Amino acid sequence: xxxxxxxxxxxxxxAGFVFLYAPIVVxxxxxxxxxxxxxxWGGFSTKWYAALLQNAQLxxxxxxxxxxxxxxxxxxxxxxxxxxxxxxxxxxxRSRLLFFGAVHAPLVLPEVVLGLALLTCFVAxxxxxxxxxxxxxxxxxxxxxxxxxxLAALRDCDPTLEEAAMxxxxxxxxxxxxxxxxxxxxxxxxxxLLAFTLSLDDLVIASFATGPGAxxxxxxxxxxxxxxxxxxxxxxxxxxxxxxxxxxxxxxxxSYWRTGRNLRVPKTASHSPxxxx
Amino acid sequence: MSGRRRLSLGERLVIAAPYFWIAAFFLAPMxxxxxxxxxxSVLARPPYRPIFQLSDSFADxxxxxxxxxxxxxxxLVSDTLYVESYLSSLTIAAVSTLITLIVAYPFALAIARAxxxxxxxxxxxxxxxxxxxxxxxxxxxxxxxxxxxxxxxxLMALGLISAPLQMYATxxxxxxxxxxxxLPFMLLPLYAALERQxxxxxxxxxxxxxxxxxxxxxVTLPLSREGVVAGSLLVFIPAVGEFVxxxxxxxxxxxxxxxxLWNDFFSNHDWPAASAAAIALVALLMVPxxxxxxxxxxxxxxxx
Numbered sequence: 001x002x003x004x005x006x007x008x009x010x011x012x013x014x015a016g017f018v019f020l021y022a023p024i025v026v027x028x029x030x031x032x033x034x035x036x037x038x039x040x041w042g043g044f045s046t047k048w049y050a051a052l053l054q055n056a057q058l059x060x061x062x063x064x065x066x067x068x069x070x071x072x073x074x075x076x077x078x079x080x081x082x083x084x085x086x087x088x089x090x091x092x093x094r095s096r097l098l099f100f101g102a103v104h105a106p107l108v109l110p111e112v113v114l115g116l117a118l119l120t121c122f123v124a125x126x127x128x129x130x131x132x133x134x135x136x137x138x139x140x141x142x143x144x145x146x147x148x149x150x151l152a153a154l155r156d157c158d159p160t161l162e163e164a165a166m167x168x169x170x171x172x173x174x175x176x177x178x179x180x181x182x183x184x185x186x187x188x189x190x191x192x193l194l195a196f197t198l199s200l201d202d203l204v205i206a207s208f209a210t211g212p213g214a215x216x217x218x219x220x221x222x223x224x225x226x227x228x229x230x231x232x233x234x235x236x237x238x239x240x241x242x243x244x245x246x247x248x249x250x251x252x253x254x255s256y257w258r259t260g261r262n263l264r265v266p267k268t269a270s271h272s273p274x275x276x277x
Numbered sequence: 278m279s280g281r282r283r284l285s286l287g288e289r290l291v292i293a294a295p296y297f298w299i300a301a302f303f304l305a306p307m308x309x310x311x312x313x314x315x316x317x318s319v320l321a322r323p324p325y326r327p328i329f330q331l332s333d334s335f336a337d338x339x340x341x342x343x344x345x346x347x348x349x350x351x352x353l354v355s356d357t358l359y360v361e362s363y364l365s366s367l368t369i370a371a372v373s374t375l376i377t378l379i380v381a382y383p384f385a386l387a388i389a390r391a392x393x394x395x396x397x398x399x400x401x402x403x404x405x406x407x408x409x410x411x412x413x414x415x416x417x418x419x420x421x422x423x424x425x426x427x428x429x430x431x432l433m434a435l436g437l438i439s440a441p442l443q444m445y446a447t448x449x450x451x452x453x454x455x456x457x458x459x460l461p462f463m464l465l466p467l468y469a470a471l472e473r474q475x476x477x478x479x480x481x482x483x484x485x486x487x488x489x490x491x492x493x494x495x496v497t498l499p500l501s502r503e504g505v506v507a508g509s510l511l512v513f514i515p516a517v518g519e520f521v522x523x524x525x526x527x528x529x530x531x532x533x534x535x536x537x538l539w540n541d542f543f544s545n546h547d548w549p550a551a552s553a554a555a556i557a558l559v560a561l562l563m564v565p566x567x568x569x570x571x572x573x574x575x576x577x578x579x580x581x
Contacts, residue, residue, distance in 0.1 A: 005489075009387040013399065016384035020406055020460065023417035026427060030420060037425070083295035086288070093284050099292070102299045108566060110518020112535045113555040116542060117306035120552070124309055140302045143295070173287065201410045204520055218412050225416050225525060229423070237413040244409045252401065 024241060031234035048235040058220055058236065065200055065217040068131065072138035073195035077188060079139065080146025080195075085176070087147070088154040106144045114141060115208030122209070129211030137209030138202060142195040149194065153187030154180070193251075197244075314349050314552035349553035359554060362537040363561070369448060369523075369533060370516035373455035377463045377512050378505065380456060385467035385504075386497075389474075400468055407461040415454050415525050422450050422526070446528035454522040459515070463508035470504025471497070510569060514562055534558055 031049075035042025052058060083103050087096070106114055118137050122129055157180050165175040203218040210216060217236075224233050284292065353359045388399045406414060421427050422445040429441040444450055474497065482492045520535035527533070534554065541551040 009390055012383045012387040013391070016380075016387070017402065019380070019457070020403065023414065023421055023457070024406065024409070026420060027413070027417040079295045079298055082291050083299075086292040086295070090284060090288050090292070091282065093282060093288075099296060099299070102304055103295070106303060108514050108562060110515070110520075110535055110558060110562070112518055112520050112538050113310075113559060114303075116538070116551060116555055117310045118302065119542075120309050120313060120548065121302070121306035136302055139298070143298065147295075197408055201412065203412055218410070221412055221416070222521075225412075225419070229416075229420050233416065237410070237416065240413060241409055245405075248401075248405055248408060 027234055028238045028241060031231065031238040033231065033234075036231055048231040049239075051232055052235050052239075055232065058217070058232075061215050061217045061220045062236075064131065064134075064214050068134050068138060068206075068214075068216065069196045069199040072135045072142060072199045073192050075135070076139045076142040076146050076195045077192045079143045080191060081150050081184075081188065083143070083147040084150035084154050087151055103144055103147050106141060107148065111141070111202075111204035115205045118205070119208040129209065129214075131210070131214040134206060134210040134214050134216070137205045138199040141202065141205050142198050145198060146191045146195055149191045150184070150187060153184055153191075157183050193247075310552045310555055313548050314556050315346055316549050317346055317348070349549040350557075352550060353553050353557055358532070358537060359534075362532040362534045363557075365448075365532045366517050366534040367561075369451055369455070369531075370513050370519075373452045373459070373516050374509050374513040376452065377456045377459055378509060381460055381463040381467055381508065382505075384460075385464050385471055388464075389468055389471035396472070400465070403464050403468075404461050411458060412521060414458055415522055418450070418454055418457065418526060419445065422453070445526065446531075448527060448531045450526040451523050451531055451533070454526045455512070455516050455519065458522065459512040462511040462515075466504040466507040466511065467501065468504075470501040474500050506569065510565065513565065517562060518558060 032044050032046065033040075033042055034045035034047065083099075086093075087100060087103070090096075115137070118133075118140065119129075122133050127133060161183075162172075162175045162179045165179045166172065170178065201218060202216075203222050206216045206219055207222075210219070221233055221236070224230050384403070388396060388403065391399055419426070423429070424441040424443065424445065426445065428444065429438075432438045433441065478496055478500070479492050482496045483489075487495065518535045519533060520539055523531050523533040523536050524539075527536075538551050538554050538558070541547045541554065
């Protein structure tokens with residue numbers, strides 16, 4: 001590879017990362033701007049963060065969003081795991097095609113359509129909208145992502161290990177719980193986090209599914225943003241971005257540490273025969 | 278999928294919960310939307326005339342089925358607002374997908390050709406924004422694109438323009454927003470396709486006298502076709518039904534179907550019209566998906 005090609009690659013990488021990160025960095029910097037205006041730098045200030053703490057509405061919505069994200073991610077992960085097990089292990093059962101289609105459809109359906117369908121259903125049933133319907137909406141949205149992610153992880157699992165467990169007398173559920181589940185653990189954690197983020201971030205489904213008293217954080221941010229750029233929104237956005245950045249950093253460290261440890265395993269295994277005699 | 282066996286009791290217990298959820302909160306609501314789309318619009322709450330009730334006998338059902346109306350669908354075709362929304366959604370989504378591909382391809386290539394040690398870090402950094410709030414990332418562009426925003430200020434300070442360019446609240450801003458938000462969706466499949474390409478194929482082409490451009494267009498690009506198709510679908514399909522981006526970055530003249538539907542539902546309370554638009558949108562999105570699935574199955578058969 002020539003030096004010119006290497007330079008072109010480096011330049012492409014820099015340009016790509018600037019495009020991806022510059023808007024986020026600008027947003028974060030502006031949250032420390034004492035001036036209300038985007039174009040004027042009025043000096044460094046943390047007053048918008050202080051104002052956030054006084055904003056009871058915003059804090060209440062943040063709590064609602066966190067609770068809904070935790071609840072819906074937990075339910076969606078369980079349902080997604082069950083659906084993935086059915087699709088991966090039960091072979092060609094009767095209504096498989098319908099089940100497969102229905103589980104995957106919300107992935108490609110515009111959120112507006114799914115939200116509209118849920119709302120008409122809640123209205124037709126005469127259910128009052130609020131926190132419960134919000135969680136139902138988010139579970140319906142996220143369980144499809146969970147099914148797809150966990151289905152891929154299940155297919156990567158070595159089925160012979162479970163077969164060996166069953167040969168040794170384990171029932172199929174036992175074999176699954178004690179052999180496959182530990183292998184799936186990292187995928188389940190990732191899936192849970194994905195569902196959590198999707199729910200925390202969702203505006204469209206929440207707007208249709210929730211009711212008075214359960215306004216989510218994205219809905220508050222959205223109604224403020226429609227009125228223009230606001231320093232307080234910059235501040236809360238920066239906090240959310242920082243939360244994601246720290247979580248991703250930790251996840252990267254954990255996976256680095258895990259692979260580092262895995263790499264050492266064969267080494268100790270090859271050493272032990274020498275020591276044995 | 279040849280076997281069509283019955284499930285054992287244990288298996289039924291496993292599948293019961295997800296099946297029930299999907300049936301109750303996805304299939305049933307979608308059927309309800311289909312039903313409302315053939316109902317008559319009335320000024321009431323809920324704003325449509327119910328068609329069926331559980332207490333109906335078969336004769337009632339038949340009598341009521343005579344009341345089906347395709348008015349909402351007729352309105353879809355004759356109402357220029359809807360026709361324009363569909364056309365402009367498809368155009369904006371297609372243009373955005375193409376630009377995302379053009380932006381993402383060199384980026385994915387540069388990551389795939391970076392030293393092996395650095396690749397996981399680079400692709401991780403490129404995918405990281407996907408985990409941050411979509412709404413916040415779209416919002417961040419408002420401060421950049423506004424008349425008194427950073428880009429206009431920078432261009433004026435450099436003396437390149439004398440008056441601010443109108444970028445915010447245009448269809449162009451919507452395209453920028455889509456390209457920015459969906460870049461990771463394009464990047465990941467492209468990277469996956471490019472990263473597993475065998476270096477020796479390119480070397481062989483070069484040894485046989487191909488110029489670097491020829492190597493790219495006749496080896497690298499054709500071999501990454503799968504990634505290009507997957508990435509394009511992952512951008513195009515959600516972009517067609519996008520609501521947040523056109524609403525925040527677009528102007529009042531930027532019609533997109535997700536936004537029109539939202540307004541019909543929340544502002545105009547015309548549920549039959551919104552439902553008919555939703556059903557039509559689903560049908561529209563099924564076309565590229567089914568075409569893709571068919572092409573994939575055909576390829577699989579040929580490979581056998």
